[in-house]
Every structure is written in structure tokens, then in C-alpha cells.
Amino acid sequence: MEQKGIEEGRWDFFLGRETFSLRGNQHTQEFFEGSGRGLEGLIGLPFRHIKRVFFRYNTIGIYLLCSSVLTNFPMAIIPIFQPHALLEWKLIREKDDVYDRIWKPLTRSSWLSINSSLVSSSFSTSDYKLPGIVMATAATPANESESWRISLGIDDDPSQKLYMYMHFAEVEDLKGQIREFTISVNDDESYAGPLTPGYLFSVTVYSKYSVSGSTTNKLSFSLERTNRSTLPPIINAMEVYMIKEFAQSSTQQNDVDAIKTVKSGYAVSRNWQGDPCLPMEYQWDGLTCSHNTSPAIISLNLSSSNLSGNILTSFLSLKSLQNLDLSYNNLTGPVPDFFADFPSLKTLNLTGNNLTGSVPQAVTDKFKDGTLSGRTMFYFMQVLEKIQIFVREKPKVFSFFHFHFFLSEDSTFYYSIFVVISLATTIETVTERPKEGPLKSGNCEFTYSEVVGITNNFNRPIGRGGFGEVYLGTLADDTQVAVKVHSPSSNQGPKAFRAEAKLLTRVHHKNLVRLIGYCDDSTNMVLIYEYMSNGNLQQKLSAREAADVLNWKQRLQIAVDAAHGLEYLHNGCKPPIVHRDMKSSNILLTESLQAKIADFGMSRDLQSLSTDPVGTPGYFDPECQSTGNLNEKSDVYSFGIVLLELITGRRAIIPGGIHIAGWVSPMIERGDIRSIVDPRLQGDFNTNSAWKAVEIALACVASTGMQRPDMSHVVVDLKECLETEMASRRIQRVGGHSIGSGNFLENVPLVLSTEVAPHAR
Incomplete structure (x- = not known):
């Protein structure tokens, strides 16, 4: 069986430092463009849209490839520059490489660097899209009479399966001389060649089958000049990838289709791409998946995601969904009755939307028959009064409890909801705080005497701001709070106090400090926040x-x-x-x-904004x-x-x-x-x-x-920045992969595998 391949400029596969997911039973696969904490996190760099990739494989390869992800070695991309040239140690990326690969310069004392003053456009117009600035440089052995060998250290698992892509282009006008050489991997002399690179034209040698160092920690390859060659070998750049196999199959197709419909229907701004649940540590932001043989989405949190419009029926296709949080969006229309048809739903949060109409009877019946019981909750919350109903366990005696509430602060209408509750002590109803009685977190207005009790007579100051002194306090349910007391000498008067209190009653986000309550009487102004134990x-x-x-x-x-x-x-x-x-x-x-x-x-x-500095x-x-x-x-x-x-x-x-x-x-x-x-x-x-x-x-x-x-772009860029750092940490944990050269390397037997190698059209 053929073990080598040489293709010139016809590839549909670039394989830089990108990661892609292969879904089984499909002959054509696509690169995914990115994810919040998904596949992008494996490499920590942004994805870009590229053309489809086609794979040739035998029947064994189909089976082995169904649940694989290919990813490159961090140090395996090695364009080589002149030691003292302007480009020495410069990382080539993004604007120079349309696929965002990072090309890291590498020099060795036993190498010479050569380059061309011309940068051919043919490199970047080929399907590989090789940056001209990379391919215009090359390395050659300093001692032309010695065998030139380069090694890749494999410090993690010497048996892991690798794919190599070596890029060659002549960068010198040979003036009648000949540069011809063969390529061997782990001393397999039949690997590729003889090869004569064209002048400023790329030639790529790739491994159709995976190779590995099965007995040592080094993968070595040699470039040997032929007898008729008058010049030593060269190499311009190299890419090496390893295979990572998943023990699980891809996410259930119904869930994939449903969540993609949700994404497009609401124009979700999160970078959801790739398989929603795999790899396990990089599942999509806001999702929790079951990790059995075929993963399914069991929890979906789209709180504060700027969703608008009606609630989509696509949610119903998530058959394993147990928890759904759509709170604090701009959803409108009625509460759908299909919520009663979820076979596994346990928690539903529709707080802070602009829904209208009444709760469907079929949904109400879910409480009556005990389906939404145990640690289940189905609650609606009026923005200011925060009316909540928590069902703690299956009711044993039933009655109807009737109350009214507004759906939003600006709503001009209200409607009645009937909810089945228990007459036993299985329901906790939180409504507007009574004037007397024990305090609980979640209440709004407090008396000054209650504030004194919460702070134990203001005996634990923890800071001071423009508004006044801040004290540590404790509510009756042992919730710690920060109590900010207005000082008469503060430059923030009653206007600023009421602006902050009013604003925080209508904004809710995990990255905004939550207002627990306030006190506003004739002489005292107090704001009570959740306590942040690590300070500012x-x-x-x-x-x-x-x-x-x-x-x-x-x-x-x-x-x-x-x-x-x-x-x-x-x-x-x-x-x-x-x-x-x-x-x-x-x-x-x-x-x-x-x-x-x-x-x-x-x-x-912005409607009431002044221009006061x-x-x-x-x-x-x-x-x-x-x-x-x-x-x-x-x-x-x-x-x-x-x-x-x-x-x-x-x-x-x-x-x-x-x-x-x-x-x-x-x-x-x-x-x-x-x-x-x-x-x-x-x-x-x-x-x-x-x-x-x-x-x-x-x-x-x-x-x-x-x-x-704008801040939307800042969020995206910072997440990419964070993923880059996290990827480098993962690389360090896996172990450093080193590249070396010389004649001292051990010979490692070539291991051919039935793993599929990507092959371009």
C-alpha cells in the first residue's frame, strides 16, 4: 500500500493550528468557526471560515474516525528565517495567514538560513494558503556532506498517532545546479521522493497514514540528497498533527439540530460552534450535557442573553432537557403549552420577560399531578415585587392560590395566575416583604431598625466609598450582605442614592452586584448588597x-x-x-x-443622560x-x-x-x-x-x-485572549514537545496505522 504522497497546489486541507470535529457517518466534514468554551478552547485561537474538507479512508478508518478530533502539536509549525534577518523570531499570524495559523521561527546552529527577496503570490493562492513571507525562507544543513535529520520530541505518549505535512519551495535561482533529495521517516527510506522543489512554487509532502514513535519519545525524519544533486536539501515549513480520540460518540443529532435552530432563531451572540457537548471540557457555554454513550443536552441557561420574540418550539426537541433558564430577556407572547410536553423538564425560569396571557392549564396541571415536584420549581417573578413560588416536594393536599402580578416594570396590564399549591408546609411563597417578621434574602425595603440589627449596630466596617461607609451585615437566614450607609458629607446625595436603587431593581446580570434591599426614610439612606468576600x-x-x-x-x-x-x-x-x-x-x-x-x-x-462631567x-x-x-x-x-x-x-x-x-x-x-x-x-x-x-x-x-x-467586540476579543492563555496551560500540562536536529538521533520504527489521513482534492 502506498505510504507517501506528493501534491502540488491542489489541496483543500490546510491543517494549521486549528481544531475540527468529525461527525460519524458523513463523508464530508466542515471546520467549525469557533465556540464560547468549545473546540476553540483546545487551541485558544479564533476560528475562520474555510472550505470543506474531504477525506479518503478505508472501512476500518471510518469506524476509527467517527469520534476523533485532530489538533496540531504546539511546536510543530516551523518556518525558518535567517538568524539575523528582520523577521527573526517574529511570529507570523492572522493578517499574513488567512487561516490564522501561528508560524514560529526556528533556527539551529547546524542549519543555514536562505531566503528569496521575492514573495510569490502562488503560495497564498493555493488551497493551502501558505503565507508568502513564510515560504520565501528555508533552512538547509550547514555541513552539506552530512545526513540532515530533524526530530520531534513526543514527551507525553510516544505511541500517539501523528500526521506530518512538510512544505518545500526553492528560494534560490539555481543557475543550472540541481537540488534533489529523498525524505525518510524513522529511517523508512521509501517514504517520499526523490523531490525537486520548483522555484517559488510550493510542494507539500504529507503522510497518508499516521506515524508514531512507538518505542521512544522521538519522531525523526531525514532529508538525503541524491547522487545527482549538487545542492543540499531544504525545508521551508512543517506542520504536525496528532489524533485525539473520544470515548463517546457525538451529541444526539436531534439536540444538535434543535440548539442550532435556537441559535439562529434568537441570533444568539455566543460563539456556539462545533459539537455542543464534546469535548466534554469544552462544551458550549450555558449548556450542561449528559455524558453517557451518546451525549444529550440536559440543562440550558440563556439568562440575560438579549433574546427577543416568542418562545421557540425548538426547545421541545431537547427531549432530555431538565433545566431551562430564559430569564431576563425580551421574550414576548404567551407562555407556550408545550412546556407541559417536556418529558424530563424539572426547572423552568421565565423571570424578567414581557410574556402575556395566562399560564396554560396543561402547565398548571404539571404541578397538580406532582410531575414538577421534589427539588423542581416553576416560577414567574414580577420585577419589582419578586413574587416567587418554590415547590419543595410533592404536595399531599391541594388547593388553589390566586394572585396578581405585573410581568414587567413598564407593563400596562396584568393578569391572574392560578397555581396549585400545598396546604402542608411544602410551599414557600415569597411576596412583598411584610413590615414585621424575620428577614430573608430577596426582600426589598427595610426599616432603619432592621438595618441596625443586620449590621449588629454597625460594628464591622469593611470599606468606604463616595456614598459613605460600608458595613458587613448578616440577614436572618445567615446570608452575608454589604450595607452601604449614606454619609451626610458624601458628594452623592439623595438623587444618586435613588438612581442606584431604581436602576438595580430592573437590571439583573451575573456580573452586576445584586441589590438585596434598601432603606429610605426621612433621615437615613442605606443600600444592602450581596457581600463580595474578595473586596474590589x-x-x-x-x-x-x-x-x-x-x-x-x-x-x-x-x-x-x-x-x-x-x-x-x-x-x-x-x-x-x-x-x-x-x-x-x-x-x-x-x-x-x-x-x-x-x-x-x-x-x-441614555434617555435621561446629562452631560455633566x-x-x-x-x-x-x-x-x-x-x-x-x-x-x-x-x-x-x-x-x-x-x-x-x-x-x-x-x-x-x-x-x-x-x-x-x-x-x-x-x-x-x-x-x-x-x-x-x-x-x-x-x-x-x-x-x-x-x-x-x-x-x-x-x-x-x-x-x-x-x-x-463597542463592548460586544471587547467581550469576544477578551474571550479569545483568555482561551489563548488556557490553551498554552493545557499544552504545558501535556508536556513540552521539542524539535531538534543532528546526526545523533535514535532510529524509531515507523508505525503505520489504519487511522485515516486527511487528503485534499
């Missing part, structure tokens, strides 16, 4: 102990969280809300370091200061300053009165990323991720609002 971001960035210093991944995750919260204010609220005082001290951290935006006293919606020096938009044009892009500027603080570990105004954006500019011009990033990290970060974060920050602090991205 500014404090965290000022940590002196090494154990308290945020690592790079944590910083990026905090940036993503804060960006999500700000994006929700701008795009998820109607009308949009401008925070107007975005800064690191207004980003609070939970025990698990989840970031939430706080302090909305200066926030305004507000904000904090160092964070305030200079364009707004000069023009009075305050809008969402002013928040984007402030967020960019926060991002620079996260990157550098420095304050917005550095001692000496230097603004952080001005401080970082000279180092950016020098390309000195390690001097930019917080030195307390001791270089423990992915440089590509760091540069991407710096680029995002600089875009946010552009001098004019028109030049700045």
Missing part, C-alpha cells in the same frame, strides 16, 4: 504577598466578567445604561474571583471632558484603563502624575511585552495572549469614541 479589584491588584497576586488567567477572567457586565448595561438594557464611573475599585470579586460591577450612583440611561480622574474619557458627549464609548475608555491596570498591576495614575496609557506607550513601541506585564507574574504568561490584551486595551483608550470598539 484595585485592592486585589495591590496585593503584596506572592500568594495573593492574581495570575494571568485570573486577570483575564476578571476582565471577561467585567466586560460582560458592562456589555449588558449597554446592550441588554432598554434604554441602554451608561455606568459613568467605571474603575477598578468599582469591580468587586466573589470568593471564587468572579467579577461584578458595582456603584451605580452615577449611572444613567462625572467620573474619576485617570478613568474619565478625555473626549467627553472636552465635548460633553457622554455615551457608551465613555465607559469603553474607562474599561480600557481598568484593563491596563490588570495587565500592568499599576494604578491609573502612576506616582509622579503619569497616566498609565502614557506610561505603557514607549514599551509598546519597543515591543517589550515583559516590561509591560506586571513583574510580579515573573513572566508566567502567554506572550500572544498578553499582546492581544494590550491591543484590546489600546483600542478602548483611543482618543475618539469612533475609534473605540
Whole structure:
């Protein structure tokens, strides 16, 4: 059986550093364009749309390939540049490579680098789309008389299956000389060749079948000049991929079709691509799947996802769905009766929408017959009064409980709902807080005497802000809260207090601090929030102990969280809300370091926005200061300053009165990323991720609002940045894959496999 292949410029397969999923029983597969935490997370880089890929395989290969994902080795892409050329150590990506592959330069003392002053367009117009700047350089052995051997270290599992793609192009005018050589892998001399690369024309040698180092940790290949060759071999670039097999088959097709219909029907902005449930650690954001032989979606959380329109019937196709959260969107129309037809549904959350009509009788009957029992809940919540019904266990005695509520703050109508409840102690109904009785988290208005009791007479101060002193408190159900008490000397008066309280009763997002309640009588103004045990971001960035210093991944995750919260204010609220005082001290951290935006006293919606200059020096938009044009892009500027603080570990105004954006500019011009990033990290970060974060920050602090991205784009870019860092961490855990050369390598037997190799048309 043929074991080698040489194709010239006709391929439909690029195989860079991308990842794709292969669904069984289909001869034609597609690359997926990206995912929130899905396949994109395997490599941590953005996906791009490319052409379809075709595979040739035997019947054994079909079986083995059904549940496979191919991914490249991190160090296996090796374009080689001149040691002292302008391009030395420059990573080639994105604008130079339409498939976003990262080409890493590599030199060795035993190699010579040669290059052409011409860059042929034929490289980038071929189906491989090889960057001309990469293929215009090549390496050749310094000692022309020696055998030239290159090795790939396999430190994780020497038996893992690999596919190699070697790219060749002549970069010199040979003037009658001959460059011809053969290629062998693990000393298999019949692997490929003899090969004579064309001048500025790419030739690619690939492995049709997987190879592996089954007895050692090295995969080696040799380039040997033929007897008639007058010049030594060359190589321009190389790509190596390994196979990762899944023990499970792909997600059930009905679930895949249903969730894709949901995505398109609501124009879901999350980067959902690939298999929804696999790989297990990279399933789509907001999904939970069963991980049996054939995974199925069992939980779907689309809360605060800016969904609009009627509730789609496509949800009904998710037959294994147990939990569905559609809260805090802009859904309209009636509550569908098909919710009664879900065979497995246990939890349904429709809070914070604009639904109309009555709850269908069939849905109500789900309570009556005990289907929605145990730890099940089916609840509706009026935005201000927060009426909730929790069904704790199967009712034993039934009655009808009738109450009225509005569906939204601005709704001009209301309707009645009948819900079956138990006369026994199996139901907890939370309505408007009574004036007397024990306090529970979720209530709204408190008396001042209750506030005194919550704070134990204000004996535990935990901070101070522009509004006043902040105290730690405890509700009757042991929920810890932060109690912010207005100070008479505060520059934020009753207007700011009521603006914040009013705003927080109508905005709900996981990355906004939740308002538990408030006190507003003739002499006292108090806001009660959920307690954030890790304080604010500014404090965290000022940590002196090494154990308290945020690592790079944590910083990026905090940036993503804060960006999500700000994006929700701008795009998820109607009308949009401008925070107007975005800064690191207004980003609070939970025990698990989840970031939430706080302090909305200066926030305004765009319909009532004044042009009064507000904000904090160092964070305030200079364009707004000069023009009075305050809008969402002013928040984007402030967020960019926060991002620079996260990157550098420095304050917005550095001692000496230097603004952080001005401080970082000279180092950016020098390309000195390690001097930019917080030195307390001791270089423990992915440089590509760091540069991407710096680029995002600089875009946010552009001098004019028109030049700045909106927060939706910032969220996407930061998630890509985070995935890049996470991918590099996974690579480190798998083990370093090294490349070397020389004549000292051990010979490793070639292992042919029935695994399919990708083959282009």
C-alpha cells in the first residue's frame, strides 16, 4: 500500500493550528468557526471560515474516525528565517495567514538560513494558503556532506498517532545546479521522493497514514540528497498533527439540530460552534450535557442573553432537557403549552420577560399531578415585587392560590395566575416583604431598625466609598450582605442614592452586584448588597504577598466578567445604561474571583443622560471632558484603563502624575511585552495572549469614541485572549514537545496505522 504522497497546489486541507470535529457517518466534514468554551478552547485561537474538507479512508478508518478530533502539536509549525534577518523570531499570524495559523521561527546552529527577496503570490493562492513571507525562507544543513535529520520530541505518549505535512519551495535561482533529495521517516527510506522543489512554487509532502514513535519519545525524519544533486536539501515549513480520540460518540443529532435552530432563531451572540457537548471540557457555554454513550443536552441557561420574540418550539426537541433558564430577556407572547410536553423538564425560569396571557392549564396541571415536584420549581417573578413560588416536594393536599402580578416594570396590564399549591408546609411563597417578621434574602425595603440589627449596630466596617461607609451585615437566614450607609458629607446625595436603587431593581446580570434591599426614610439612606468576600479589584491588584497576586488567567477572567457586565448595561438594557464611573475599585470579586460591577450612583440611561462631567480622574474619557458627549464609548475608555491596570498591576495614575496609557506607550513601541506585564507574574504568561490584551486595551483608550470598539467586540476579543492563555496551560500540562536536529538521533520504527489521513482534492 502506498505510504507517501506528493501534491502540488491542489489541496483543500490546510491543517494549521486549528481544531475540527468529525461527525460519524458523513463523508464530508466542515471546520467549525469557533465556540464560547468549545473546540476553540483546545487551541485558544479564533476560528475562520474555510472550505470543506474531504477525506479518503478505508472501512476500518471510518469506524476509527467517527469520534476523533485532530489538533496540531504546539511546536510543530516551523518556518525558518535567517538568524539575523528582520523577521527573526517574529511570529507570523492572522493578517499574513488567512487561516490564522501561528508560524514560529526556528533556527539551529547546524542549519543555514536562505531566503528569496521575492514573495510569490502562488503560495497564498493555493488551497493551502501558505503565507508568502513564510515560504520565501528555508533552512538547509550547514555541513552539506552530512545526513540532515530533524526530530520531534513526543514527551507525553510516544505511541500517539501523528500526521506530518512538510512544505518545500526553492528560494534560490539555481543557475543550472540541481537540488534533489529523498525524505525518510524513522529511517523508512521509501517514504517520499526523490523531490525537486520548483522555484517559488510550493510542494507539500504529507503522510497518508499516521506515524508514531512507538518505542521512544522521538519522531525523526531525514532529508538525503541524491547522487545527482549538487545542492543540499531544504525545508521551508512543517506542520504536525496528532489524533485525539473520544470515548463517546457525538451529541444526539436531534439536540444538535434543535440548539442550532435556537441559535439562529434568537441570533444568539455566543460563539456556539462545533459539537455542543464534546469535548466534554469544552462544551458550549450555558449548556450542561449528559455524558453517557451518546451525549444529550440536559440543562440550558440563556439568562440575560438579549433574546427577543416568542418562545421557540425548538426547545421541545431537547427531549432530555431538565433545566431551562430564559430569564431576563425580551421574550414576548404567551407562555407556550408545550412546556407541559417536556418529558424530563424539572426547572423552568421565565423571570424578567414581557410574556402575556395566562399560564396554560396543561402547565398548571404539571404541578397538580406532582410531575414538577421534589427539588423542581416553576416560577414567574414580577420585577419589582419578586413574587416567587418554590415547590419543595410533592404536595399531599391541594388547593388553589390566586394572585396578581405585573410581568414587567413598564407593563400596562396584568393578569391572574392560578397555581396549585400545598396546604402542608411544602410551599414557600415569597411576596412583598411584610413590615414585621424575620428577614430573608430577596426582600426589598427595610426599616432603619432592621438595618441596625443586620449590621449588629454597625460594628464591622469593611470599606468606604463616595456614598459613605460600608458595613458587613448578616440577614436572618445567615446570608452575608454589604450595607452601604449614606454619609451626610458624601458628594452623592439623595438623587444618586435613588438612581442606584431604581436602576438595580430592573437590571439583573451575573456580573452586576445584586441589590438585596434598601432603606429610605426621612433621615437615613442605606443600600444592602450581596457581600463580595474578595473586596474590589484595585485592592486585589495591590496585593503584596506572592500568594495573593492574581495570575494571568485570573486577570483575564476578571476582565471577561467585567466586560460582560458592562456589555449588558449597554446592550441588554432598554434604554441602554451608561455606568459613568467605571474603575477598578468599582469591580468587586466573589470568593471564587468572579467579577461584578458595582456603584451605580452615577449611572444613567441614555434617555435621561446629562452631560455633566462625572467620573474619576485617570478613568474619565478625555473626549467627553472636552465635548460633553457622554455615551457608551465613555465607559469603553474607562474599561480600557481598568484593563491596563490588570495587565500592568499599576494604578491609573502612576506616582509622579503619569497616566498609565502614557506610561505603557514607549514599551509598546519597543515591543517589550515583559516590561509591560506586571513583574510580579515573573513572566508566567502567554506572550500572544498578553499582546492581544494590550491591543484590546489600546483600542478602548483611543482618543475618539469612533475609534473605540463597542463592548460586544471587547467581550469576544477578551474571550479569545483568555482561551489563548488556557490553551498554552493545557499544552504545558501535556508536556513540552521539542524539535531538534543532528546526526545523533535514535532510529524509531515507523508505525503505520489504519487511522485515516486527511487528503485534499
